[in-house]
Amino acid sequence: MADQVDITIDGIIAASKGLIVSCQAYPGEPLRTPEVTARMCQAVVEGGAVAVRVQGVVDIAAARQAVTVPVLGLIKYGHDGVYITPSEAHARACAMAGASIVAIDATGRERLSGSFASACKAIHDEFPGVAVMADCGSLEDALRAEDAGADLIGTTLAGYTGDRPKTAGPDFELIDQVCERITKPIVVEGRIHTVEHVRQVFERPIHAACVGTAITHPTTITRWFADAI
Numbered sequence: 001m002a003d004q005v006d007i008t009i010d011g012i013i014a015a016s017k018g019l020i021v022s023c024q025a026y027p028g029e030p031l032r033t034p035e036v037t038a039r040m041c042q043a044v045v046e047g048g049a050v051a052v053r054v055q056g057v058v059d060i061a062a063a064r065q066a067v068t069v070p071v072l073g074l075i076k077y078g079h080d081g082v083y084i085t086p087s088e089a090h091a092r093a094c095a096m097a098g099a100s101i102v103a104i105d106a107t108g109r110e111r112l113s114g115s116f117a118s119a120c121k122a123i124h125d126e127f128p129g130v131a132v133m134a135d136c137g138s139l140e141d142a143l144r145a146e147d148a149g150a151d152l153i154g155t156t157l158a159g160y161t162g163d164r165p166k167t168a169g170p171d172f173e174l175i176d177q178v179c180e181r182i183t184k185p186i187v188v189e190g191r192i193h194t195v196e197h198v199r200q201v202f203e204r205p206i207h208a209a210c211v212g213t214a215i216t217h218p219t220t221i222t223r224w225f226a227d228a229i
């Protein structure tokens with residue numbers, strides 16, 4: 001396993017400041033293999049990603065072997081409601097697979113079991129040095145997650161929970177609200193589709209921006225171009 005330079009939570013957070021790239025392919029897609037995920041992670045790190053976001057235990061383990069930057073791990077389970085790391089067991093599985101940061105749905109919606117707070121506590125108690133990122137869909141989620149002890153607050157679920165409109169690009173209104181009220185490091189994630197979007201989100205006092213589709217999902221990117229014809 002590749003060594004982390006500083007395996008404290010503060011060290012992991014410091015190392016994840018900047019551009020995070022989400023490397024995910026969805027079930028049934030041509031690129032959905034751990035080998036491709038691992039190579040995608042290597043490719044984005046060569047391009048300047050300071051951390052990678054990866055879905056599924058096998059992919060997390062493959063990414064952990066392939067790169068030395070923090071691996072932000074999650075498990076998607078199901079499609080509706082709470083599907084991002086929806087239980088303490090899923091959170092533990094991410095940490096055991098090698099995630100440096102575990103991303104957990106932090107909305108107030110009904111979950112498979114437990115609560116965001118209980119999953120966050122389980123990670124902190126059982127996996128010293130592993131950080132928790134709260135995937136939020138509203139300011140209320142973010143405030144609750146900060147109180148619950150999240151190490152990073154993400155806007156990942158803005159536009160996907162019914163609390164916020166699904167904006168064409170990043171949800172700048174929510175980002176500004178979160179920047180105003182949250183003291184923990186903020187990760188802006190969700191529909192950052194252009195370099196200009198990255199510049200715009202970094203005009204705010206954020207810790208990191210996480211870009212997925214626009215860098216690592218060629219089917220969607222191709223469709224953007226094909227639809228222009």
Ligand SMILES: CC(=O)N[C@H](C=O)[C@@H](O)[C@H](O)[C@H](O)COP(=O)(O)O
Nearest residue numbers: 022156160190191192211212213214
């Ligand atoms: C809402 C949800 O399930 N988001 C997922 C979270 O892991 C991923 O499917 C996204 O690709 C990721 O958040 C990055 O966002 P974008 O692909 O928009 O840059």
